[in-house]
Amino acid sequence: MPHEVRAVVALKKGAPVEVQTIVVPDPGPGEVLVDVQACGVCHTDLHYREGAINDDFPFLLGHEAAGTVEAVGEGVTDLAPGDYVVLAWRAPCGSCRSCRRGRPWYCFDSRNAAQPMTLLDGTPLSPALGIGAFAEKTLVAAGQAVKVDAAARPEAACLIGCGIMAGYGAAANTGNVQRGDTVAVIGCGGVGDAAIAGACLNGARKVIAVDIDDKKLDQAERFGATHTINSRGTDPVEAVRALTDGFGVDIAIDAVGRPETYKQAFYMRDHAGLLVQVGVPDPDMKVEIPLIDLFGRGGALKSSWYGDCLPSRDFPVLIDQYLYGLLDLGGFVTETIALDQVEEAFAKMHHGEVLRSVVVL
Known part of the structure; x- marks a missing residue:
């Protein structure tokens, strides 16, 4: 009934x-x-x-x-x-x-x-x-x-x-973070912090958190960020390059979903680096990047849908990591x-x- x-x-x-x-x-x-x-x-x-x-x-x-x-x-x-x-x-x-x-x-x-x-x-x-x-x-x-x-x-x-799987999966599945990779995550809310945790658990050697709120950056360190950048008064692209010997990161994750943050993620990558967008934009937002930069920098631009997850496979893994004290x-x-x-x-x-x-x- x-x-x-x-x-x-x-x-x-x-x-x-x-x-x-x-x-x-x-x-x-x-x-x-x-x-x-x-x-x-x-x-x-x-x-x-x-x-x-x-x-x-x-x-x-x-x-x-x-x-x-x-x-x-x-x-x-x-x-x-x-x-x-x-x-x-x-x-x-x-x-x-x-x-x-x-x-x-x-x-x-x-x-x-x-x-x-x-x-x-x-x-x-x-x-x-x-x-x-x-x-x-x-x-x-x-x-x-x-x-x-x-x-x-x-x-x-x-x-x-939803949110944790989306962020974790953006790093682990869409980004395919490997041992020794360098990663930057823009936006340190729940999704961004989950991406930070996912990058760390998959072996990234350097995980750089970017936000405009010092409190959020402090929280990002709890989930494994090795470095933090407050982009309110600092150029985050230059700051990321300074932390990566001038090269940029292997994987840049935009967990905000705004044209500004997308472009920041695009330019803070190393050559042939990967950009992963997991932040959800408003429908009327647009981004403009010179086509020569898209061609010349190489690499890949990916959108992450639900962290490209398979719930029946990934949910039990994340729960086990939580119970083991890893997540x-x-x-x-x-x-x-x-x-x-x-x-x-x-x-x-x-x-x-x-x-x-x-x-x-």
């Missing part, structure tokens, strides 16, 4: 979010019902609230979630009630042209639950990134629920569902909050006061 639960919804563009009672159906074929234990507050949720993703209001917000499986639908064989899972917004279909070519991290037909969750009056909700986890329970496709070690604290484990997931948790504090968390995030606020249910 359907479940009535409390959840955070965005009813119209730009309006404060509200906690309402919603209806979550029992799982159908290929679906699982998840009791949400914790869910991180991500910039993407704020983008949904502001109508910057699309206008399919009302939205059920929240997508960085960990919890336990309550029930499974017909045909689900690899999950069972009681399993501890982290939710992913990429669940490869296995049959699209990308999956058939052995590149499931680029799946073009990622799976979501087929049944809608609704308001009490029956209005269908659009779940953020196909998840909708600022709720006591949520319904997802079975492929979105990745089983991990239950020893991981939910408020830390949930963060690998400081707990360091990303600035505060834990209740469902009715999400709007306040958005304000703190907007002003750069937190790495992550995490809703604990």
